[in-house]
Amino acid sequence: MEYAYYPGCSLEATGKPYDASLRLVFQRLGIGLNEIEDWNCCGATSYISMNKLTAYALTARNLAYAERMKMDVCAPCSSCFTILSKVNRHMRWGEEHKDRINEVLAAAGLSYSAKLEVLHPLTILVDFYGLERIQERVINRLEGVRVAPYYGCQIVRPKGRFDDLEDPQQLDNLFSALGAEVVPFPMKVRCCGGMLMTSYEDVAVKLNRDILAAATDAGADVIVTTCPLCQINLEAYQDKINRAFGTRFAVPVVYFTQLVGLALGLSPEELKLDEMVVPLPEAAVRRIEVHA
Amino acid sequence: MTTPAPAALRSQEAELRAAFWDQVATFPDGFKIRDCIQCGTCTGSCPVAHAMDITPREIVALFRGGFLEDILRSRSIWICASCYACTVRCPQGIRVTDSVYALKRVATRKGIFPKRFPAHALSEAFVGNIHRFGRNWELWFGLKYFLATRPTGLLSPDIQRFAVRMLRRRRLGLTPGRVRRMNEVRAIIRKAQSIGGL
Numbered sequence: 001m002e003y004a005y006y007p008g009c010s011l012e013a014t015g016k017p018y019d020a021s022l023r024l025v026f027q028r029l030g031i032g033l034n035e036i037e038d039w040n041c042c043g044a045t046s047y048i049s050m051n052k053l054t055a056y057a058l059t060a061r062n063l064a065y066a067e068r069m070k071m072d073v074c075a076p077c078s079s080c081f082t083i084l085s086k087v088n089r090h091m092r093w094g095e096e097h098k099d100r101i102n103e104v105l106a107a108a109g110l111s112y113s114a115k116l117e118v119l120h121p122l123t124i125l126v127d128f129y130g131l132e133r134i135q136e137r138v139i140n141r142l143e144g145v146r147v148a149p150y151y152g153c154q155i156v157r158p159k160g161r162f163d164d165l166e167d168p169q170q171l172d173n174l175f176s177a178l179g180a181e182v183v184p185f186p187m188k189v190r191c192c193g194g195m196l197m198t199s200y201e202d203v204a205v206k207l208n209r210d211i212l213a214a215a216t217d218a219g220a221d222v223i224v225t226t227c228p229l230c231q232i233n234l235e236a237y238q239d240k241i242n243r244a245f246g247t248r249f250a251v252p253v254v255y256f257t258q259l260v261g262l263a264l265g266l267s268p269e270e271l272k273l274d275e276m277v278v279p280l281p282e283a284a285v286r287r288i289e290v291h292a
Numbered sequence: 293m294t295t296p297a298p299a300a301l302r303s304q305e306a307e308l309r310a311a312f313w314d315q316v317a318t319f320p321d322g323f324k325i326r327d328c329i330q331c332g333t334c335t336g337s338c339p340v341a342h343a344m345d346i347t348p349r350e351i352v353a354l355f356r357g358g359f360l361e362d363i364l365r366s367r368s369i370w371i372c373a374s375c376y377a378c379t380v381r382c383p384q385g386i387r388v389t390d391s392v393y394a395l396k397r398v399a400t401r402k403g404i405f406p407k408r409f410p411a412h413a414l415s416e417a418f419v420g421n422i423h424r425f426g427r428n429w430e431l432w433f434g435l436k437y438f439l440a441t442r443p444t445g446l447l448s449p450d451i452q453r454f455a456v457r458m459l460r461r462r463r464l465g466l467t468p469g470r471v472r473r474m475n476e477v478r479a480i481i482r483k484a485q486s487i488g489g490l
Contacts (some may be wrong), residue, residue: 009428013465014458040426040471045374046418049396052318053489057480058422082374093320100487107483108476157376158389165380191339191375198437199411200371203343236457240450275461 002032004066015228017272057104078154078227139265141179148220315394334378344368370411426471
């Protein structure tokens with residue numbers, strides 16, 4: 001299994017722990033991640049709010065380079081995943097749409113056939129690699145860890161590869177297979193507000209309060225996320241949320257790949273768990289390692 | 293079928309509507325917005341409807357009534373966080389989120405924004421980063437956005453705490469990731485603009 005890897009901009013900064021843990025987990029499982037050479041930003045929700053053709057053509061530049069590698073694309077950031085998928089669907093909608101994007105790409109000496117698949121690492125792990133094979137590699141079962149599986153919006157909607165768009169099960173099944181206790185989490189596909197934390201902070205803090213409350217009410221020790229924007233909103237703003245609402249949240253919010261990595265025997269340091277704002281309680285980490 | 297509109301539309305409104313239909317033509321099932329039955333599933337599914345001055349259902353109703361300019365001046369379209377909850381639940385198969393993007397593009401083109409409005413500056417700061425580096429340098433994006441909208445915000449303890457926290461954890465990204473072949477990025481942008489992309 002070899003994939004063209006599109007890290008996206010967040011994974012170079014606030015999402016570094018996601019990048020590091022994803023690479024290590026895939027390496028341990030023997031799944032190849034080959035970074036797309038000289039990739040550019042997908043434009044996220046901003047560029048398509050201003051000019052769609054430019055936004056799509058810039059995104060297609062990355063897909064054109066991936067196509068030269070003859071590999072499907074692995075995109076860990078939900079926003080990148082959605083935009084790359086949208087460009088694929090747009091170019092498959094009709095020849096004239098594909099031609100128009102290619103007319104623009106030609107100015108950079110590039111072209112793209114729209115034949116690659118854009119995949120989120122969760123899909124690659126659970127649906128393609130398979131839970132049974134992952135279980136065979138488990139060194140530390142996540143016994144006694146109560147996990148709230150947070151999918152967020154954009155890997156699920158509008159057209160993610162999930163069994164159910166309202167109540168997807170891939171993360172639930174993954175962590176159950178690793179020995180964790182997956183708590184009932186009705187906010188699993190609720191929006192964190194994305195960039196609203198910058199533009200309309202009052203709106204975003206309320207969304208995140210509701211998600212954190214649902215996780216703590218369910219007794220979760222940790223929320224696992226699949227997206228750098230969800231992660232930063234839910235984790236780094238907890239003190240602000242606590243001040244705004246008089247709450248006392250101190251919930252660790254980690255990338256799903258970090259917790260999978262612990263189960264596969266990687267160390268908390270190499271998984272950059274020490275770079276999180278709300279640390280995973282040492283007791284929980286020890287509990288995981290005791291079950292070795 | 294065209295949406296019934298009042299007989300005497302102001303010319304500005306007619307022009308805006310034409311621009312909106314042009315945008316709707318750029319995505320699959322865009323024209324299904326004409327099939328809206330005003331059931332309100334979109335509004336009921338929207339996690340931020342409570343903060344909107346015009347709800348998603350009302351956007352369609354007001355559009356039909358000939359009030360597109362008022363829609364563009366509302367903060368609603370910029371509060372949409374693109375979570376697609378409305379899109380997957382709409383019983384008529386309307387691409388609600390894509391339609392909101394279409395509205396954002398019309399607003400951007402025509403320069404019509406709500407008062408005291410941060411979200412447009414956010415898109416500008418983001419796109420400016422891409423034009424400069426090819427990637428979004430998060431730190432520069434944040435600085436530019438705050439300088440453009442509320443410079444005093446940079447002095448707030450919240451922002452400083454956030455920056456220090458990320459810096460300590462080596463998650464601030466002190467230097468930009470850069471695309472090496474920026475000539476390709478610039479050529480794509482120039483070409484897309486020259487063929488008049490929507």
